[in-house]
Amino acid sequence: MQPLLQVIDAECRYGEKLILESVSFDLQAGEIACLLGPSGCGKTTLLHAIAGFQPLARGSIALGGEPLSDNRRVMPPEQRKIGVVFQDYALFPHLTVEQNIGFGLRDLPRVERTARVGELLALVQLAQHAQQYPHQLSGGQQQRVALARALAPKPRLLLMDEPFSNLDTELRRSLATEVRHILREEGIAALIVTHDRSEAFAAGDKLGILANAHLQQWDTPQNLYRTPANAAVARIVSEGNLLRGKWISEGWVETALGRVAVSPAARLESGHIGKAVEVFARSEDLVPGEHANAVTVQVLSKSFLGNSALYAFRLPNGRKIEATLSTDYRFEPGNEVPLRLESPLVFSD
Numbered sequence: 001m002q003p004l005l006q007v008i009d010a011e012c013r014y015g016e017k018l019i020l021e022s023v024s025f026d027l028q029a030g031e032i033a034c035l036l037g038p039s040g041c042g043k044t045t046l047l048h049a050i051a052g053f054q055p056l057a058r059g060s061i062a063l064g065g066e067p068l069s070d071n072r073r074v075m076p077p078e079q080r081k082i083g084v085v086f087q088d089y090a091l092f093p094h095l096t097v098e099q100n101i102g103f104g105l106r107d108l109p110r111v112e113r114t115a116r117v118g119e120l121l122a123l124v125q126l127a128q129h130a131q132q133y134p135h136q137l138s139g140g141q142q143q144r145v146a147l148a149r150a151l152a153p154k155p156r157l158l159l160m161d162e163p164f165s166n167l168d169t170e171l172r173r174s175l176a177t178e179v180r181h182i183l184r185e186e187g188i189a190a191l192i193v194t195h196d197r198s199e200a201f202a203a204g205d206k207l208g209i210l211a212n213a214h215l216q217q218w219d220t221p222q223n224l225y226r227t228p229a230n231a232a233v234a235r236i237v238s239e240g241n242l243l244r245g246k247w248i249s250e251g252w253v254e255t256a257l258g259r260v261a262v263s264p265a266a267r268l269e270s271g272h273i274g275k276a277v278e279v280f281a282r283s284e285d286l287v288p289g290e291h292a293n294a295v296t297v298q299v300l301s302k303s304f305l306g307n308s309a310l311y312a313f314r315l316p317n318g319r320k321i322e323a324t325l326s327t328d329y330r331f332e333p334g335n336e337v338p339l340r341l342e343s344p345l346v347f348s349d
């Protein structure tokens with residue numbers, strides 16, 4: 001099946017400054033993808049390149065097989081049939097909710113326009129607010145108007161730049177789920193820029209991880225969590241502690257947290273005895289209790305989180321690590337406890 005959006009070997013620069021290099025990925029029709037990465041890594045730049053606001057220095061972008069941009073030409077944004085929702089909503093303050101949503105439908109006959117606006121008001125659950133102005137709405141409601149306005153002309157692809165960043169955490173999560181539902185109903189593909197990991201997990205069929213000017217990995221949220229391509233991706237998609245280690249024998253790595261048996265997938269690397277590796281230890285990989293491979297660590301602090309507690313431990317080499325553990329463990333600051341690592345992610349240095 002031909003992908004809806006095809007980005008091939010895209011490179012973006014501001015003057016001499018390289019922002020993105022060798023970015024390639026496909027988005028299928030109806031698929032929702034989120035771009036995640038640290039501040040300044042080029043998420044907005046990539047979105048702008050797809051929307052047509054930013055030229056490519058190399059590579060190409062096509063939508064439904066039709067070329068949009070390459071290093072010679074850039075199809076103007078308004079001809080791309082791509083909807084865009086900005087971070088600040090950019091609603092027209094002097095137009096009502098209904099008029100804002102209908103703005104891009106001015107070429108449609110009145111009856112059709114009214115019908116489509118009514119459909120969208122129902123979809124984003126704002127029918128009772130149709131005659132209100134943006135300033136009379138909450139942030140979440142304004143965001144839904146912006147979404148409805150972008151969806152109104154039935155774009156093939158919707159681009160959203162940090163659409164929920166002005167909202168509080170709870171509303172952000174519920175809107176991310178709601179938007180996913182609305183996009184599914186409308187069968188519209190979307191690329192959503194965010195720096196909130198849980199928002200990306202809640203909304204995306206696929207996630208793209210951008211860091212150090214490259215698309216590090218493009219995959220399902222499950223695969224990204226289970227098998228991140230490198231330590232940078234692991235740190236972006238999950239909480240954890242990055243430790244240094246080295247291969248000591250077939251299938252075994254030595255770290256400041258003792259000897260660790262590594263997952264079968266990483267064993268191929270174990271030909272290189274003595275070679276340095278990076279070990280990413282998440283809370284679920286840290287197991288308290290007496291064991292041949294455990295080392296004694298000191299409890300530095302404990303924060304109660306309800307059904308779990310966030311602990312900070314000092315390792316024998318002085319390094320501090322953190323882990324969220326069940327409240328069944330009743331460790332207190334100052335205690336010395338045995339702790340071992342089980343099946344952490346291991347990356348070649």
Ligand SMILES: Nc1ncnc2c1ncn2[C@@H]1O[C@H](COP(=O)(O)OP(=O)(O)OP(=O)(O)O)[C@@H](O)[C@H]1O
Nearest residue numbers: 014017019037038039040041042043044045046195
């Ligand atoms: N018009 C511009 N001219 C020069 N450099 C720019 C311009 N716009 C952005 N940049 C730089 O390009 C890099 C990528 O910016 P971009 O806005 O794409 O990052 P981002 O990942 O969206 O960041 P954030 O998460 O903070 O919004 C940054 O280093 C930024 O300073």
